Each structure stands twice: as structure tokens, then as C-alpha cells.
Amino acid sequence: MHESTTPLSINLLIFLLSAFLGLGLIRRVSKLLHTPLMSLTNAISSVSVVAALIVMAEPKNKMIMIFATIAVALAATNVISGFMITERILRMFKKDHGGKTP
Amino acid sequence: MMGSLVSYLYVLSAVLFVFSLKWMSEVKTSRRGNWAGGAGMLIAVVATMIAYKTQHLDLVIIAMVVGTAIGIPIALKLPMTAVPQRTAMSHAFGSLAVALVGTAEYYQRLPEIDTFTMTVLAAEMILGYLTFTGSTIAFLKLQEMISGKPLIYKGRNIVSGLIVAIALGSAIGLIIAPTHPYFLPILVVAALLFGFLLVMGIGGADMPTVIAILNSYAGLSAAALGFVLDNQVLIVAGTLDGASGFILAILMCKAMNRSFASVLFGGFGATAAGQGAAVSGEIRPLSVEDAYIILEGASSVVFVPGYGLAVSQAQQAARELGEVLEKRGAEVSYGIHPVAGRMPGHMNVLLAEANVPYDQLIEAEQINAKMATTDVCVVIGANDVVNPAAQEDASSPLYGMPIIEVHKSRTVIVLKRSMRPGFAGVENPLFFKNNTRMLFGDAKATLQALVAEFAEK
Numbered sequence: 001m002h003e004s005t006t007p008l009s010i011n012l013l014i015f016l017l018s019a020f021l022g023l024g025l026i027r028r029v030s031k032l033l034h035t036p037l038m039s040l041t042n043a044i045s046s047v048s049v050v051a052a053l054i055v056m057a058e059p060k061n062k063m064i065m066i067f068a069t070i071a072v073a074l075a076a077t078n079v080i081s082g083f084m085i086t087e088r089i090l091r092m093f094k095k096d097h098g099g100k101t102p
Numbered sequence: 103m104m105g106s107l108v109s110y111l112y113v114l115s116a117v118l119f120v121f122s123l124k125w126m127s128e129v130k131t132s133r134r135g136n137w138a139g140g141a142g143m144l145i146a147v148v149a150t151m152i153a154y155k156t157q158h159l160d161l162v163i164i165a166m167v168v169g170t171a172i173g174i175p176i177a178l179k180l181p182m183t184a185v186p187q188r189t190a191m192s193h194a195f196g197s198l199a200v201a202l203v204g205t206a207e208y209y210q211r212l213p214e215i216d217t218f219t220m221t222v223l224a225a226e227m228i229l230g231y232l233t234f235t236g237s238t239i240a241f242l243k244l245q246e247m248i249s250g251k252p253l254i255y256k257g258r259n260i261v262s263g264l265i266v267a268i269a270l271g272s273a274i275g276l277i278i279a280p281t282h283p284y285f286l287p288i289l290v291v292a293a294l295l296f297g298f299l300l301v302m303g304i305g306g307a308d309m310p311t312v313i314a315i316l317n318s319y320a321g322l323s324a325a326a327l328g329f330v331l332d333n334q335v336l337i338v339a340g341t342l343d344g345a346s347g348f349i350l351a352i353l354m355c356k357a358m359n360r361s362f363a364s365v366l367f368g369g370f371g372a373t374a375a376g377q378g379a380a381v382s383g384e385i386r387p388l389s390v391e392d393a394y395i396i397l398e399g400a401s402s403v404v405f406v407p408g409y410g411l412a413v414s415q416a417q418q419a420a421r422e423l424g425e426v427l428e429k430r431g432a433e434v435s436y437g438i439h440p441v442a443g444r445m446p447g448h449m450n451v452l453l454a455e456a457n458v459p460y461d462q463l464i465e466a467e468q469i470n471a472k473m474a475t476t477d478v479c480v481v482i483g484a485n486d487v488v489n490p491a492a493q494e495d496a497s498s499p500l501y502g503m504p505i506i507e508v509h510k511s512r513t514v515i516v517l518k519r520s521m522r523p524g525f526a527g528v529e530n531p532l533f534f535k536n537n538t539r540m541l542f543g544d545a546k547a548t549l550q551a552l553v554a555e556f557a558e559k
Contacts (some may be wrong), residue, residue: 002461004313006332008218015325022345025123031440031465034350034447035185036136037126041253042192043120044139045343047336048324050150051203054161054331057154065158065207069165074199076169077176078192083140084177085188088132091180092454095461 027091043082111149118142194237201230224273232297273285318347357440359503383534394555400477410483417456419549437469439487477510
């Protein structure tokens with residue numbers, strides 16, 4: 001099982017650094033791409049599938065198992081549709097009429 | 103943490119997520135960014151399955167197959183006009199997943215939950231459940247399965263405040279007495295109810311902001327879960343998502359000259375309507391033939407799309423007209439206001455789908471710099487984002503909002519279904535300006551008629 005071996009301070013540091021990094025990175029994203037950005041970050045945050053898998057490893061009872069299974073299905077839906085939709089949208093952005101993709 | 107190989111896989115996964123967002127900054131590298139994100143996800147999932155050998159591999163596989171079976175058709179079949187709905191739906195799915203895992207983890211850990219873990223879990227569940235109902239309502243509104251009008255009633259903020267108090271109260275209860283059987287169900291119900299009321303009170307034009315805020319919540323709740331499970335890849339990915347939603351929400355608010363609070367608690371449509379100076383003057387309607395003559399003589403044309411473009415599916419027709427004008431030697435571009443449409447970047451995606459080259463899609467500030475030398479602006483289903491009252495009328499509720507200054511061009515042709523005011527319920531003095539001509543009718547049909555005019559002559 002997962003006894004918390006990482007000190008809270010380290011996790012907080014990771015959180016804060018990710019936050020600053022995220023704010024810096026997103027600010028630079030072209031306004032053109034805000035919609036695919038949203039579908040991409042959506043897919044990425046569905047890494048919560050990992051959390052569901054961890055809980056599913058050794059569930060104490062049936063209800064916990066059912067909740068985690070539903071969560072895996074929901075997150076998997078987001079992962080698959082998120083990355084695929086982003087790809088579909090990005091393929092549409094072309095530099096000239098009907099021509100080459102970037 | 104778990105075995106060292108798995109830890110390094112998590113590091114790799116987190117780095118890929120960061121590069122994914124970095125490459126997303128420009129069109130050229132954006133697809134690489136998407137693939138990096140996908141690779142990061144795959145690595146994270148594989149690493150987790152190695153580290154935590156599940157007793158229920160069959161269930162995991164079934165759940166993943168079901169998710170894939172739902173996800174693929176959505177991704178392949180979804181029309182681009184429905185991307186805002188899809189986004190709202192995926193926020194609902196993602197936040198429900200996180201909320202369910204949080205709830206499961208709560209029961210898993212009973213009866214011993216330390217104060218810190220319980221605090222984070224409570225925050226995570228409140229965010230998760232309220233984002234779930236909020237996003238579901240956003241989806242229903244965008245899909246037009248329920249009315250897009252904000253639900254306003256007396257004492258709305260008192261009711262909302264009461265529900266928040268109940269949610270926070272039960273959270274504090276849980277932190278003090280984690281084993282108490284009633285606090286969790288109360289917390290869940292209050293959070294669900296709050297999310298429902300929050301988005302019921304929001305109108306269509308505020309959707310871009312609301313979607314961005316919900317995006318942020320969904321990410322933050324995933325990050326909170328990372329703290330509870332001591333899983334760093336979750337913290338990183340959730341935080342990046344949270345940051346993204348936050349920045350987008352700020353940009354949307356700026357583009358509307360409004361604050362977070364006024365979007366969430368204002369009920370814009372109802373409170374703002376009827377204010378602002380009365381507008382009077384003469385409307386100058388135009389026939390398709392006359393519009394043809396104006397466009398034929400233009401050497402620079404700017405199209406300004408709004409939500410009406412999406413409603414009448416006029417993006418292809420707009421691109422066709424743009425191409426015809428370009429072939430005749432005119433300089434053609436598209437002025438994109440950040441809040442045109444129902445989610446950030448909505449117009450760009452629709453026009454890109456219609457094969458408009460992305461270097462013709464110009465942001466508001468840059469297009470405004472060219473307005474004085476632009477011959478014709480064609481406004482397609484946009485209203486508030488081109489309303490000059492935002493600059494000229496200090497009593498207007500739109501005053502101060504950055505707009506696309508179409509009124510500064512030589513001639514403005516407004517494609518509009520009728521004289522109804524825009525979402526904000528504010529009269530648009532643009533329609534009465536001397537250089538404005540109104541072309542009534544369905545945007546798509548009108549644009550097609552114009553293309554036909556050009557083909558004939």
C-alpha cells in the first residue's frame with residue numbers, strides 16, 4: 001500500500017513549481033490554439049486514471065471497487081477522445097488554402 | 103514512493119506533459135505536443151500498472167475497453183460546432199472520475215484518516231462534485247437541451263451562500279470526525295447542488311469563461327488527489343491543467359472587461375439589460391446585389407465572425423466568399439475576438455475546419471490596427487464584440503470591453519437575422535452608423551447568395 005513516504009513539503013514544492021511552469025507555458029500559447037489547448041489539457045488531467053488504478057489495486061470492499069472501475073472508464077473516455085479530438089483539430093490548421101498541413 | 107524504475111517512468115511522464123504544453127504554443131509544433139501528451143499518459147498508466155499490481159485486472163481492462171468504445175466515436179464523429187459541448191462533457195467526466203476516486207479513497211482509508219489527508223480529500227470532493235454538475239449543466243445548455251438563459255431568482259446569492267456554508271460545514275465536520283457517517287453524504291449533495299445552481303445562473307455569452315473556470319477546477323481536484331495518493335505525476339498534470347484553465351478564464355474575463363465574481367454571481371443578461379443610452383437613428387438595409395457591388399470594389403475585406411456563424415453553420419460559405427474576393431485581388435482576413443463563440447478559440451477552429459488558412463485569422467488588437475485602412479468589414483453573427491458603445495457610451499454595461507472596431511472601417515456590412523439585440527440585451531449603435539449597412543437573413547444563405555453573385559458576373 002501507499003504509506004506517504006514523500007514529505008508534504010516536497011509535494012508542495014512540486015505543486016508550486018508546476019503551477020508557475022504551467023502559468024508561464026500557457027501564457028505563451030497562441031490564441032489560435034485555445035480550443036485544442038483545452039482538449040489537450042483535459043486529456044492530460046485525465047491522468048486521474050492513474051489514481052483510479054491505484055485505488056483499484058487493493059479495494060477494501062465492493063463499493064470502492066465499483067467507484068474506481070467507473071472512474072477508470074470515465075477517465076479512459078476522456079483520454080482517448082481528448083487526444084484524438086486534439087489531433088483532429090490540429091490537423092485542420094493549414095497555412096494556405098487546402099494545402100499542406102503544418 | 104514505489105520502485106525506482108516506476109519513479110523514473112513517472113518523471114519521464116511528467117516531463118513529457120510539460121513539453122506537450124510547451125509545443126502547444128504554436129501551430130507548427132502543436133501536433134508534436136499532442137503526441138508527447140499521449141506518450142506521457144501511456145507511460146504513466148503502464149508505470150502505475152507495474153507498481154500497483156491490481157487484483158482486478160479483468161475489471162480494469164473492461165473499464166478501459168468501455169472508455170475507448172465511448173471515446174473513439176465521440177472523437178471521430180463530433181462536428182466542430184459541437185466542440186464546446188464536448189469540452190463541457192469531458193470536464194464532467196473527468197471531475198466525476200476524480201470525485202469518485204476521492205470518495206473511494208475516503209472509505210478505503212477509514213477509520214484512520216489524518217487531518218491533512220482529510221482536508222485535501224474534502225476539498226477535492228467538493229471541487230470534483232461541483233464541477234461534475236456544473237459541467238453537466240454547461241453541456242445541456244450548449245447542446246440546447248435546456249434553456250441557455252441564466253436562471254435568476256430572488257435571494258439567489260443567499261441560497262448559494264447557504265449551500266456553500268453547508269458544504270464547508272460538513273467538510274469541517276469530516277476533518278474533525280472523519281468516521282462520522284453523515285458528513286460525507288451531506289458534503290456530496292451540497293457540492294452537487296452548488297455546481298448545478300452555479301451554472302444554471304449563467305448565460306450563453308459567459309460560457310467561455312465558465313468553461314475555462316470548470317477546466318481549472320477539474321485540474322485542481324486531480325492535483326489534490328495527487329497529494330492524497332502521494333502520486334507526483336498526478337500533482338504535476340493536474341496543476342498544469344488547473345493553471346491552463348485559470349489563464350484562459352483570466353483572458354476571457356479581460357476580453358469581456360468583467361471580473362470572475364461578476365461572471366459567477368452576476369446573472370449578466372438580466373441585470374444589465376435596459377441600461378445604456380437609448381439608440382436611435384436610421385437603419386440602412388441592403389440587398390444582396392448592393393452588397394455585391396460594395397464588395398466588388400473593395401481591396402481589403404475583414405470578416406468578423408460571432409456565435410451566429412456557428413449557429414447558421416456559415417463557416418464554409420464565409421471561406422468561399424473570402425476566396426472569391428482574394429482571387430479578385432482583395433486582401434482578406436478574419437478578425438477574431440477572444441470571446442466570440444462559446445469557448446476560447448471557438449471561431450478559429452470553425453474557420454480552420456472550413457480551410458481558412460490560419461495566418462488569415464487575426465487577433466483583435468492586430469486587426470484593430472488595420473481598421474482605418476480597411477474598405478469593408480463583414481460582421482457575421484457577431485454583436486456585442488463589435489458594439490461601439492463599449493468605447494463611446496460610459497453608461498453602457500459593455501463600456502470598457504475591448505471590441506473589434508469595425509465601425510472605423512470605411513463600410514460595415516452586418517449580416518443579421520433580425521434586429522434583436524445581442525446577448526447582453528444592449529442596443530448596438532453600430533447598426534445606426536452612417537457607414538453601416540444591414541443585410542438581413544440567414545448568414546449562410548446570404549453568404550452563398552453573394553458567392554453566386556460573384557460567380558454570375
